[in-house]
């Protein structure tokens with residue numbers, strides 16, 4: 001039963017191509033992408049910078065339309081942004097004119113959820129991201145890591161089908177990053193979320209993802225996929241020992257070789 | 266090209282290395298700078314007053330042309346007590362401010378929606394922008410004569426004149442604010458389930474507020490100078506009129522008092538606006 005559940009395809013990308021700009025000045029950003037995101041998986045996208053990772057995420061989010069090919073969610077064409085697909089941006093786009101509480105409640109409020117329910121949702125997710133007691137603060141009173149946690153809570157509050165994250169930890173220092181990775185893993189586990197996370201950090205991808213997609217340099221194509229399970233092992237053992245295993249290094253080296261081959265050429 | 270980029274990167278890294286410490290230094294530096302700046306301002310005015318005092322004490326010019334500080338002070342007290350021309354000072358100020366604030370109110374209420382709309386829609390902008398761009402560089406007193414012909418010498422023509430003066434800066438600020446909005450604010454709002462109307466009121470309007478406030482402050486300044494000139498051309502009351510009337514009778518002490526009152530009230534108004542700005546757009550600078 002659970003196995004069958006995991007097979008459900010949430011996002012289906014077929015033969016996707018994206019060209020920026022007009023004919024004379026055009027940039028082929030994505031070429032011939034086929035990708036599926038299944039319910040419950042944690043998909044990490046790796047690739048050299050400028051290869052079109054953000055572009056891919058923006059298409060799934062509905063911010064831009066594919067030039068050719070299809071992008072479907074649960075069998076329906078994606079025509080624009082939608083609260084079923086929550087987005088966490090690299091630099092948090094929290095609204096500075098709202099308190100933390102209002103930021104987290106923004107989604108449910110926009111959707112007309114009853115007041116009482118909104119309160120419960122907010123309390124639940126403020127706790128989940130360890131920010132209880134910060135409700136009445138403003139975004140500029142928080143550190144970078146806290147802001148990103150608020151951004152995460154704001155997205156979670158809508159109970160989206162898929163969470164899309166574009167290098168959400170890219171601007172954080174190493175220690176905060178490490179803690180945030182654990183938090184994201186725990187949230188993914190606890191909520192049975194489906195996550196697509198873009199990163200340029202191979203270790204981050206390996207320690208979080210259940211599947212890793214490596215993209216080529218521009219125009220971005222999918223070079224190779226890796227199915228990994230380190231994130232579940234880390235979660236079950238409560239330690240990151242698995243990151244020192246033979247197996248881990250093997251996969252990591254293979255991915256690094258793949259990415260380096262794209263940069264050097 | 267490449268080396269340029271590298272340099273930028275290195276600079277950026279150095280700046281980022283110790284953000285806390287450098288921030289502290291910056292704020293301390295700023296405090297020091299503020300202090301010296303304040304001292305300089307005070308010193309400047311002490312010097313001006315001193316020169317004024319010495320010049321009148323030595324009677325370098327006739328006292329009808331340059332009244333002494335003391336004479337100006339007594340004149341001010343006299344006007345404060347008995348008014349000017351039998352009309353109390355607060356009535357002069359009151360009529361001036363009534364004109365100013367009615368015009369500003371109308372300008373705020375109309376320029377903000379029109380400006381935001383122009384920022385949203387190129388078609389609306391094509392219509393309103395050309396009109397604003399045309400009349401904005403004109404000296405207000407040029408079309409004021411027309412307004413007097415059409416609406417009479419009373420308040421109406423003045424309020425319309427001030428309205429036109431105040432409209433442009435607010436309108437322009439709104440257009441530019443909309444064009445500068447961080448698109449990710451709007452995209453994230455859409456991804457969270459907000460519709461167009463909610464995006465406008467919850468995201469676009471607040472995101473534009475800091476710049477709108479700057480526009481309003483500019484508008485107050487422009488309208489205030491226009492007001493005084495308007496009253497000096499045609500009026501029967503108001504602070505500008507007081508100065509004009511005094512000049513007809515060579516009462517230079519009253520002229521100086523009038524100028525000082527205008528200057529101080531101008532500063533006071535801006536002070537009040539800055540206070541409001543701090544309270545309402547307290548998040549300014551964190552966009």
Ligand SMILES: Nc1ncnc2c1ncn2[C@@H]1O[C@H](COP(=O)(O)OP(=O)(O)O)[C@@H](O)[C@H]1O
Nearest residue numbers: 020021027029049050051052053054055056218
């Ligand atoms: N709005 C745009 N217009 C034109 N070109 C763009 C635009 N956005 C991105 N690109 C180009 O498309 C390519 C892929 O960009 P992006 O998806 O941001 O890459 P990544 O996120 O992998 O670094 C880059 O070469 C970039 O210069």
Ligand SMILES: [Mg+2]
Nearest residue numbers: 053054055166
């Ligand atoms: Mg990117």
